[in-house]
Each structure stands twice: as C-alpha cells, then as structure tokens.
Amino acid sequence: MTQLIFVPDDSAALSVGADDVADAILMEIRKRGLDTKLVRTGSRGLFWLEPLVEFGAPGGRIGYGGVTPESVPALFDDPGHRASLGLVEEIPFLKSQQRLTFARCGVTDPLSLEAYQSHGGLKGLRRALQMKPAGIVEEIVQSGLRGRGGAGFPAGIKWRTVAEAQGAQKYVVCNADEGDSGTFADRMLMEGDPFLLIEGMIIAGVAVGADKGFIYLRSEYPHAFAKLSRAVEIARQEGVLGEKILGSPHRFELELRLGAGAYICGEETSLLESLEGRRGQVRPKPPLPALSGLFGKPTVINNVLTLAAAPTILAEGAAFYKDFGMGRSRGTMPVQLAGNVRRGGLIERAFGLSLREIIEDYGGGTNSGRPVRAVQVGGPLGAYWPVSLLDTPFDYETFAEKSGMIGHGGVVVFDDTVDMAEQARFALEFCALESCGKCTPCRIGSTRGAETVDRIMQGENVADNTALVRDLCEVLRDGSLCALGGLTPMPVLSALDHFPEDFAAGRRAPAHNRK
Amino acid sequence: MNKTPNPGFAAEFDPARVREIALRLKDLEGPLLPILHAVSDAFGYVDDRALPIIADMLNLTRAEVHGVVSFYHDFRRQASGRRLVKICRAEACQSMGAMGLIASLEKALGVRLGETSSDREITLEAVYCLGNCALAPAAMIDGQLVGRLDAEKVMQRVRS
Numbered sequence: 001m002t003q004l005i006f007v008p009d010d011s012a013a014l015s016v017g018a019d020d021v022a023d024a025i026l027m028e029i030r031k032r033g034l035d036t037k038l039v040r041t042g043s044r045g046l047f048w049l050e051p052l053v054e055f056g057a058p059g060g061r062i063g064y065g066g067v068t069p070e071s072v073p074a075l076f077d078d079p080g081h082r083a084s085l086g087l088v089e090e091i092p093f094l095k096s097q098q099r100l101t102f103a104r105c106g107v108t109d110p111l112s113l114e115a116y117q118s119h120g121g122l123k124g125l126r127r128a129l130q131m132k133p134a135g136i137v138e139e140i141v142q143s144g145l146r147g148r149g150g151a152g153f154p155a156g157i158k159w160r161t162v163a164e165a166q167g168a169q170k171y172v173v174c175n176a177d178e179g180d181s182g183t184f185a186d187r188m189l190m191e192g193d194p195f196l197l198i199e200g201m202i203i204a205g206v207a208v209g210a211d212k213g214f215i216y217l218r219s220e221y222p223h224a225f226a227k228l229s230r231a232v233e234i235a236r237q238e239g240v241l242g243e244k245i246l247g248s249p250h251r252f253e254l255e256l257r258l259g260a261g262a263y264i265c266g267e268e269t270s271l272l273e274s275l276e277g278r279r280g281q282v283r284p285k286p287p288l289p290a291l292s293g294l295f296g297k298p299t300v301i302n303n304v305l306t307l308a309a310a311p312t313i314l315a316e317g318a319a320f321y322k323d324f325g326m327g328r329s330r331g332t333m334p335v336q337l338a339g340n341v342r343r344g345g346l347i348e349r350a351f352g353l354s355l356r357e358i359i360e361d362y363g364g365g366t367n368s369g370r371p372v373r374a375v376q377v378g379g380p381l382g383a384y385w386p387v388s389l390l391d392t393p394f395d396y397e398t399f400a401e402k403s404g405m406i407g408h409g410g411v412v413v414f415d416d417t418v419d420m421a422e423q424a425r426f427a428l429e430f431c432a433l434e435s436c437g438k439c440t441p442c443r444i445g446s447t448r449g450a451e452t453v454d455r456i457m458q459g460e461n462v463a464d465n466t467a468l469v470r471d472l473c474e475v476l477r478d479g480s481l482c483a484l485g486g487l488t489p490m491p492v493l494s495a496l497d498h499f500p501e502d503f504a505a506g507r508r509a510p511a512h513n514r515k
Numbered sequence: 516m517n518k519t520p521n522p523g524f525a526a527e528f529d530p531a532r533v534r535e536i537a538l539r540l541k542d543l544e545g546p547l548l549p550i551l552h553a554v555s556d557a558f559g560y561v562d563d564r565a566l567p568i569i570a571d572m573l574n575l576t577r578a579e580v581h582g583v584v585s586f587y588h589d590f591r592r593q594a595s596g597r598r599l600v601k602i603c604r605a606e607a608c609q610s611m612g613a614m615g616l617i618a619s620l621e622k623a624l625g626v627r628l629g630e631t632s633s634d635r636e637i638t639l640e641a642v643y644c645l646g647n648c649a650l651a652p653a654a655m656i657d658g659q660l661v662g663r664l665d666a667e668k669v670m671q672r673v674r675s
Contacts, residue, residue, distance in 0.1 A: 012647050015662035047649035179644055181605030187646040219552075219589050220645050222658065257545075258552055261588035263643060277547030278579075279586040295544065337649065339610035344649025367611065376606055380643075412648070414610045426609070430643065436586075 003036040004056035005029075008106060010043035010191050011223045012184065017068065018051040024069035025053070028076050042192015044106030045346025046093055054088055063088040093362055098324060099348045100312045100332050101305060102185075105192035111230055113238050116195045122240070124311030128203045129248040136207035137163050140310060142318035144330030149175055149266070149303030150378065150407040150483070152329075152396045155310075158300060161290035162208040165298035170210035172201050173275070173294055173301040176217040176224075177259050177266040180379025182410030185334040185346060186304035190217070190224040193308075194231035195240075198254065200307035202245060203314055204300050205252045213252065214294070216271050218259045229256055263434040267482045268301045270436060281436045282482045303408070305334060324350035329395045339376075339412035340366045349394075356390040359413055370415035374423070374499070378407025380430050381487035383494035384423060403494065405487075420499035424469075425453040427491035431476075431484060441476045442485030448472065449492070456503050466496065466503060525559040525594030532557060533565045537572040547573060547583055551590055559594040596631040596638035598673045600624075601655040602664075604641040607648035616652055617641075619666045624673070637673060 007022045029036045049065030063085040108115040128136050141156030178186040201213045235241040243251045265274045269283035293299025313321045322330045329351035338344050342364035374384045383404035431446035456465045473489035480486040536553045540546050570580045584590045631638040647653035650662030
C-alpha cells in the first residue's frame with residue numbers, strides 16, 4: 001500500500017520553511033524509490049511545531065515537529081526517530097479539542113473535493129437542498145449560532161431578516177477581512193478547508209434566496225486567495241457552484257474580491273462600500289445591510305467562521321450544535337492563541353473555557369519564560385486584562401460584564417516587560433491610522449488622544465491629562481458610528497484601569513512605539 | 516501566488532494597457548477595486564495618469580477615483596524599492612519584540628519605516644497583521660511570509 005506523508009501548505013507553516021521540507025521529502029522518496037506519496041494539507045494549528053510533518057501509519061499519523069530539510073533523511077532512516085511526537089491525534093493540545101469547524105483542517109488535501117466529501121463534506125448542503133428555505137433558516141436560529149466576526153449577533157435572525165426581505169436580487173457576502181492582530185482562524189480555514197466556506201455560503205444563499213455571493217478577502221492573505229480561487233474553480237467544474245447545484249433547481253455563483261489594506265473594511269458597512277468600488281467609509285445603520293446591503297439589495301453579511309459553521313449545523317442538526325457551549329454562547333469557538341506564548345495555535349472548544357486554561361494549559365505560559373502580565377482578547381479593540389481576570393470563561397456575556405469582549409477570538413499574551421502606557425498609546429495611534437474619517441471623534445480624537453498619552457508618559461500634568469484621555473474615550477465611544485471609534489476606548493481604558501502604575505508620573509523617559 | 520513576483524519593479528506607464536485592463540473588468544459588479552489592483556499588479560504602482568482613463572471608462576469623476584486610490588494603503592503612488600519588506604507592527608508581534616526589531620532594521624538597512632532607500636534598493640513598510648500571530652514577529656518579504664523573525668533573518672533575505 002502506498003504510504004502517505006503529510007506536510008502543511010499553510011502560510012504559517014510556509015513562513016518557517018514547509019516548502020523546503022516538502023521538497024526534501026520528495027527528493028528522499030525519489031532517491032529511495034519508495035511507494036510513498038506526499039500530500040499537502042492545511043495546518044493542524046499547532047504552530048509551535050511547524051513545519052509539522054506527519055507519516056501515515058496503520059494506527060494513525062505519526063508527527064514530527066520543527067522539521068528542517070536537513071533532518072528529513074533521518075525521518076526515513078530511523079523508525080525510532082519517528083516516535084518523536086507520537087500519534088498527532090494524541091498530542092494533548094489537539095486531543096482535548098472539539099473540532100467541528102476545523103475537523104478537516106490539517107487532515108485532508110484542501111483542494112480535493114473527493115477528500116472533502118469522504119470526510120463529511122457536502123452533507124449539510126445535501127440536507128439543506130431537501131429542505132424548505134424557511135426550514136434552513138430555522139435550523140440556524142435553533143442552533144444558537146452567533147456571528148463569529150466579533151459582534152455576536154444571532155446569525156439565524158440575520159438570515160431570517162434577509163429571507164423575509166422583498167427583492168429579486170439578494171446577496172451573500174463573506175467578511176474575510178480578518179484584520180485583528182492575534183487572529184488567523186479565517187486564514188487557516190480558507191487555506192486548509194476552503195470547500196467548507198463555499199458550502200456554508202451556498203447554504204446561506206439557498207436559505208435566504210440569494211444566487212450570488214462575494215468573498216471579500218484581505219490582500220495580506222495572498223496564499224488564502226490562491227487556495228480559495230482554485231477551490232471556487234473546482235466547485236464550479238464539479239457542479240457544486242453554478243446552475244443546478246448538485247442537481248437541484250438552485251443556482252449560486254461566487255466571486256472573490258481582494259481588499260486593499262484597510263482595517264476598517266472589516267466593518268460590515270465599510271466592506272460593502274469597498275465592494276461597490278468606493279472609499280471604505282462606514283454607513284449609518286439603519287438601514288440594516290439585511291434589508292439594504294450590497295448595491296442596496298438585501299444582503300447576508302457574515303464572517304468566515306459563521307458561514308463555515310452552517311454546514312455542520314445542517315449536517316448534524318441544530319440540537320447537536322447547541323449542545324456545546326454555555327449560557328447564550330452556543331457551539332464551539334475557534335480561539336486563536338498568539339503573541340508571547342510557548343505553544344501558540346488554534347484551539348476549537350465549546351464556549352466556557354477559561355482564559356487561564358487557554359494560556360497556561362494549552363499555551364504553556366510565555367515564550368520568553370517570564371511571567372504573564374497582560375492579555376488582550378478580541379483584537380486591537382479588545383481590553384487588556386491582568387492575570388487576576390484569567391479565570392473568566394470564554395463567553396460573550398461574561399466578557400462584556402467585565403468590560404471586555406471576545407471579538408473574533410484572538411488571545412494575545414504579553415509578559416512582564418510590556419509597558420501598558422505604550423499599548424494604550426498604540427491603540428489610539430492605530431485608530432488614527434485606520435479611521436475612515438467619517439466621525440470626528442475617531443478621525444481627530446484618536447490623534448489628540450495619542451498625543452495626550454505621550455504627555456502622561458512624560459509626566460506632564462498626569463492627573464489632568466489622564467482625566468482628559470478618559471473624557472475623550474467617552475466621546476469616542478458615544479460619538480462614533482462603528483466599532484473602530486466606539487471600541488478604541490476599550491484597550492485604552494482597560495490599560496488605565498488595570499495597570500495604573502504604568503501611567504504614573506515621571507515613570508520613564510519618553511521612549512515610544514512611534515517610528 | 517505565494518511566490519508573488521517581486522513587487523518592486525515598475526513597468527513603464529502605458530495608457531493602452533490601462534484601457535485594456537479597465538475594458539476587461541468594467542462589467543464586474545463594483546469594478547473599481549479589481550481594476551486598481553490589476554493596474555497596480557501590471558505596473559507595480561498606480562500612476563496618476565491612469566486615473567482619468569479609469570474615471571472615463573467607468574463614467575466616474577476623477578475626484579471619485581482619486582478618493583478611492585488614496586483611501587487604501589495598498590495602492591502605492593510610485594513603485595516600491597527593488598526589495599519590499601513589510602514588517603508587522605500589530606500587537607501580537609509587539610509582544611514578541613517587533614518594535615525593537617523595527618528599530619534595529621531601520622539601522623541595519625539605513626532606511627526609516629515607511630521609506631525607500633535613495634538607491635531604490637529597498638522599501639521598509641509597516642503592516643498591521645499578516646495572520647501569523649502564533650509565529651511572531653512576522654513580515655512579508657517580497658511577497659513571502661516569514662515567521663519567527665529576527666534582524667539577521669531579514670538581512671539574510673534582502674541580501675540574497
């Protein structure tokens with residue numbers, strides 16, 4: 001029997017040399033005349049082990065972490081060497097996960113529709129095609145699925161609004177503008193299991209009566225763009241996209257669009273403006289995009305992970321999905337552990353996992369070996385928390401109660417060398433850089449805020465300037481149309497509240513984040 | 516696609532080529548960004564002389580097209596240096612020392628962040644998240660993502 005060897009073709013794995021490792025493996029296979037095939041997969045999301053090479057074996061795949069081209073011959077020479085990580089599925093980081101959305105990622109060839117189907121793919125769509133559209137919407141409502149982009153709005157309610165809206169033309173738009181630092185789940189999924197996203201979008205289209213979809217992908221992800229483009233082509237050739245999907249009366253077309261380096265375009269109305277070919281300026285709501293979205297038509301706009309959850313819900317039923325989670329946060333959340341952490345990667349688990357379990361049990365503490373001092377959850381607009389809040393469970397409502405948010409699920413760890421005044425300043429600087437300019441507090445207040453934090457850091461009228469920053473944060477929060485201006489106060493105020501010592505007078509000479 | 520050609524080249528401006536690109540893409544729904552990306556790929560930047568041509572073909576004002584070009588970080592108005600280093604300056608990379616790394620690169624390369632060397636050999640730019648946050652610090656060097664970066668690794672690549 002042909003032996004299989006698996007090497008990820010995922011950006012992160014490539015960034016530490018996976019292609020060179022794959023070349024070395026191919027050379028070794030040829031040199032030894034083996035009946036062995038190399039399969040390129042997505043990543044398992046165990047990034048500290050990349051490039052992670054897996055050898056197929058009767059009992060399961062055996063993994064080798066941190067492989068270099070030089071170490072490849074030894075993997076073939078010495079079967080003992082092969083035991084270095086043991087069975088990949090038994091690695092504790094992976095074994096304890098509940099992978100629904102990421103079940104195939106890192107396992108199968110992402111561009112093999114055959115492998116996709118033999119691992120449960122298209123089951124959800126096939127079931128959806130047997131159902132009435134309203135029944136599909138109801139299944140999503142019942143599952144309790146909430147938007148994974150950050151806002152956590154119930155996906156089923158959004159779909160129902162679009163389904164009930166009047167209009168001959170409706171759209172499904174996938175928000176793949178994953179701009180939050182500390183997040184990479186969308187990228188991993190698009191590179192590692194692109195058919196799942198395509199399947200989710202078709203299900204959404206059938207459910208709401210839309211026959212056209214767009215994926216708006218950030219330009220910082222060229223590899224994901226290449227993978228998705230290829231997957232869309234294959235889906236079209238195989239009758240999964242186009243007229244008469246899988247032989248049903250439904251049609252659905254999909255187009256891929258590249259963003260152009262604007263963080264604000266992750267905001268849904270700004271994204272729609274950008275798709276229409278304009279500056280990515282935020283639109284006031286109402287009207288809701290569900291009623292008047294892309295080109296003024298009723299539009300479902302969801303994050304990658306939201307749409308990618310739909311096939312599982314349709315395949316296994318709403319009750320199955322709803323069984324995972326806590327409170328009003330149902331299903332699984334792909335948490336992305338990043339920054340200064342020993343074992344960074346993707347952790348898909350039911351909601352309710354505590355930050356401490358994520359950082360200590362999964363992450364193994366900081367990469368530098370120093371104590372953890374701060375954790376930012378939910379991207380650049382998320383709160384900075386001290387270790388005293390680490391027992392907070394991952395849940396939309398619990399995080400909100402403590403003035404934080406889970407956002408898109410990114411967790412960034414900082415050790416005790418972090419200067420929280422610098423981080424607060426950076427949040428304001430980032431807001432200034434990425435503001436679309438529509439709302440004055442965000443456009444101008446962000447710059448003035450960064451300047452004021454500078455003064456605090458230099459020990460200038462610390463009490464007055466701190467009061468000014470807090471006041472400015474209130475104006476930003478209340479006077480901005482979207483989350484960029486509205487939530488920039490979260491990292492700033494949380495830094496002030498939890499780490500006041502870093503803002504103390506005359507604490508340091510003015511050394512800056514600034515270029 | 517992950518081995519994108521070096522973005523640092525600049526093709527000579529050719530209005531016929533702009534027209535050809537715009538003609539090919541103008542019937543897309545919302546064609547302006549795809550056209551600007553294609554022009555940018557073809558020339559290495561978006562030349563000012565391309566704007567009236569695109570505006571004319573899409574029945575937009577020049578101001579509208581200028582507004583869009585100037586809004587997005589991706590559409591550079593002149594070609595980058597021959598080598599392009601986009602280094603991530605976002606939080607996850609900061610937690611792994613990105614700010615210090617940037618400072619040492621500015622010194623080693625003799626060019627400040629956001630600038631191109633006078634011999635047009637290298638451009639050093641900031642980027643905010645490349646989705647490689649578990650292998651920080653990260654950079655995109657000539658279109659290739661690199662993780663677990665240090666100054667030495669960058670210098671090795673740009674001098675190769």
